[in-house]
Amino acid sequence: MGKKLLEQKSQIDAERLYPPREALELLKGLDGAKFDESFEAHMNLNLDPRRAEQMVRGTIMLPNGTGKSRRVAVFAAGEQAREAEEAGAVVVGTDDLAARIRDEGYMDFDVAVASPDQMSVVGKLGQVLGPRGLMPNPKSGTVTQEIGRTVEEFSRGKVEYRVDRYGIIHSLLGKKSFELDDLVENYFALRDELQRARPSAVKGRYFKAVNLSTTMGPSVKVDPNVEKE
Structure with a gap:
């Protein structure tokens, strides 16, 4: 000490x-x-x-x-992907993002957010994201239709x-x-x-x-x- x-x-x-x-x-x-x-x-x-x-x-x-910004990764497509990018997500994708995480060990983010339609993609990453506490979940507000607002809130320290x-x-x-x-x-x-x-x-x-x-x-x-x- x-x-x-x-x-x-x-x-x-x-x-x-x-x-x-x-x-x-x-x-x-x-x-x-x-x-x-x-x-x-x-x-x-x-x-x-x-x-x-x-x-x-x-x-x-x-x-x-909290005085600390957080890096947000988003699983989304189409208009929701554009909302995520505009809100400041550090990375946005679908199967391509899942492949980076699974095959390349990409983990340069603090929070993972997903639109409900992407959970079939995200679900395959349970063994990677789950132990790190990064698996998107409706109870934690990280599975949502309101992608832009959610990214903004987590980026500000939610x-x-x-x-x-x-x-x-x-x-x-x-x-x-x-x-x-x-x-x-x-x-x-x-x-x-x-x-x-x-x-x-x-x-x-x-x-x-x-x-x-x-x-x-x-x-x-x-x-x-x-x-x-």
């Missing part, structure tokens, strides 16, 4: 559950990396992701963005969330250069979205634990029960 990280950790009470605003303010004020670090939220939910009815997955456009096998949601919240109020607003927007997506089968406490961190910094425990401040 580096000297700087040790110094940062010494300013954090590891046993305390911080209110979200105080946690974000604390992390924002730490002397960290020389680049503009990202804020990350890690929310441990009281569910069993092995059960289909408890899978939490979706998308959210954070009110203040967040896709999906519970991992441990029941944890990992998501960006913004950049260290963001105003504190903007980070707080993004945090509660994400929390509210996950609350909205709570499976009906889940009983009792939903948020088991919440941690916030920056790219190169330590983690801070957050009180998951604090409502909007």
Whole structure:
């Protein structure tokens, strides 16, 4: 553990559950990396992701963005392909794009979006895109007729969330250069979205634990029960 990280950790009470605003303010004020670090939220939910009815997955456009643009690949043809190109997709195609991914290992994108009529093409890439979390899916908003709008939103930093096998949601919240109020607003927007997506089968406490961190910094425990401040 580096000297700087040790110094940062010494300013954090590891046993305390911080209110979200105080946690974000604390992390924002730490002397960290020389680049503009990202804020990350890690929310441990009281569910069993092995059960289909408890899978939490979706998308959210954070009110203040994430500060990070994303490269979008699109499977579409005709007018929808033109919409994708005009909206800023890094690559657009159908069978030709599938062949690049399958045969050449092309993976220079962060999100894959498809029109519904292209799912017969995309479906053959499940073993390639699936393990990387890039398989287009209607639940995540990446299978859609509204190609242009979807590309624009993901390019601006729309967040896709999906519970991992441990029941944890990992998501960006913004950049260290963001105003504190903007980070707080993004945090509660994400929390509210996950609350909205709570499976009906889940009983009792939903948020088991919440941690916030920056790219190169330590983690801070957050009180998951604090409502909007």
